[in-house]
Amino acid sequence: MGQKKLSTIWPIENHTLAKHEILKEYLNAWFPILGRTSDxxxxxxxxxxxxxxxEGEKGSPIIAIQTALEHQALKYIAEIRFAFIESDSKRSKILKEMIDQEFPNLPSNVHVQVIxxxxxxxxxxxLDEIEEDGKNLAPTLAFLDPFGYSEIPFELITRILHYPRCELFLTFMSGFVNRFLHDVEKENAVDGLYGTTKWRDARDIDDTDKRLDFLLELYVNQLNSIGIRFVRPFAxxxxxxxxxYDLIFATKNWKGMDSMKKAMLKVVSNGTYTFSDKTDTHQTYxxxxxxxxxxxxxxxxxIFKQFNGKEIPLNEIxxxxxxxxxxxxxxxxxxxxEKNGKIIDVSGRTRNALTYSDNCTVKFSKNT
Ligand SMILES: C[S@@+](CC[C@H](N)C(=O)[O-])C[C@H]1O[C@@H](n2cnc3c(N)ncnc32)[C@H](O)[C@@H]1O
Known part of the structure; x- marks a missing residue:
């Protein structure tokens, strides 16, 4: 549904370059954080x-492997598995050739599979096999980057994210849903994408921008509703x-979200979480x-607006x-x-003044 007709290899676009930069920045943080503690x-x-x-630019699989191989954490990571799924047989063949050509000698802790x-x-x-064996999916970053609209059922997203330390980085096409909003033949597919029929309420929203916002926010809310606290779209x-399209990152882990925000803000540092073809990534904003x-x-x-007059554990802030x-x-x-009097007390401070240990509690002054 809605697939662009492209040749087997197609020209790269600016937003794809930005997406690759974000991915690479994030992987640079992800490999050591998870690699240190996982088998x-x-x-x-x-x-x-x-x-x-x-023009010979590298695609996401090559960028991901290369980032791992160049990372100094690789020497202490027990095992990294790269699983690449590609439905077009010509593209998967080229991908296999590219991997063989670029990485003829992979270290023993790096495994690559093209499906x-x-x-x-x-x-x-x-996942059926893993679950039949009573096992868990190892910590996984699922990068799901279809063309246009793809029928990725929300049920499957839920299944991935339900495992400990599994994260999602997804290309989400609200625009395609918007286009098919009144197409009854697509209703079931879109129900599956969202895991709810609530998207149909978008039909009552006249303003296009508001409708698109609604369609994106609903997906974010759906992720929140399955216990994913940290969800960050990037347009x-x-x-x-x-x-x-929007890139959507979703994780249960605050460190994952902090690293992803750092990656996104490194690529576009104006705080809008938006890249446009006009964006000059070297510009000072x-x-x-x-x-x-x-x-x-x-x-x-x-922070003050949210918590003034209250006493709040640091991890909640x-x-x-x-x-x-x-x-x-x-x-x-x-x-x-604290210097400006908005924080008036910190209990459980274990070190010097103006330090905040992870289990301290912070008291905010009252908004007057
Ligand atoms: C946007 S491209 C991926 C680009 C790549 N992630 C990158 O950044 O270099 C989407 C790819 O998904 C493939 N594809 C489409 N439907 C698929 C499906 N159902 N399962 C697996 N791959 C699919 C397409 O053939 C296409 O090569």
């Missing part, structure tokens, strides 16, 4: 592509600021999130900042708040 970690690229673009098949079928089969737009001094005051105001604001959680924001 095995998995990078699953469910819509892998041929691994190469028209020529349909993502939903292949993963369902794998990919045309130069005319029309959304092409009026509000530049790579400069802490530009956003600390705003972060402090958001951290989770609020990461899940419900555009900011990263840096303790220097709390330092700023």
């Amino acid at each position: 095995r970690i998995i990078f699953l690229d469910g819509f892998a592509g041929p691994g190469i673009y028209k 020529s098949g349909d993502f939903v079928e292949s993963l369902t089969e794998t 990919m737009m045309t130069s005319g600021r029309r959304t092409i 009026f509000v530049d999130y790579s400069e802490d001094s530009h956003w600390i005051n705003d972060a402090s105001n958001s 951290r989770d609020f900042v990461l899940a419900d604001t555009p900011f990263r959680f840096l303790k220097k924001v709390l330092v700023d708040m």
